[in-house]
Amino acid sequence: INPAYGGCVATGAGDTLIRFLPAKHAVTLMGEGYSPEEAAEKAVAEVEPWCPDEQLVIICLSAAGEPGMAQNEGTQQSYAYRSSKCPEGAIRANKTHPRGTCV
Secondary structure (H helix, E strand, O other): OEEEEEEEEEEEHHHHHHHHHHHHHHHHHOOOOOOOOHHHHHHHHHHHHOOOOOEEEEEEEEEEOOOEEEOOOOOOOEEEEEEEOOOEEEEEEEOOOOEEOOO
């Protein structure tokens, strides 16, 4: 997390996450001007050639609240986050609908 840019998390094969630090790399990319979506996609793309058979999902959120995610699996991953735009609950989102809907 960098309060000026936002933060990212990664899930998947632990050895891969420790070896490549894709969430940290995605935050660095956001600091270089990439959107959360672009940063997540670029971080996954850099790890994927080394570990093509291991699941990797990165979710980023900019300091302004813009979400983005990327994955190296063919399945559609969903995620949830809290926002003042949805005071009654969380927002459920996915790659196709990154702004999501209140749930």
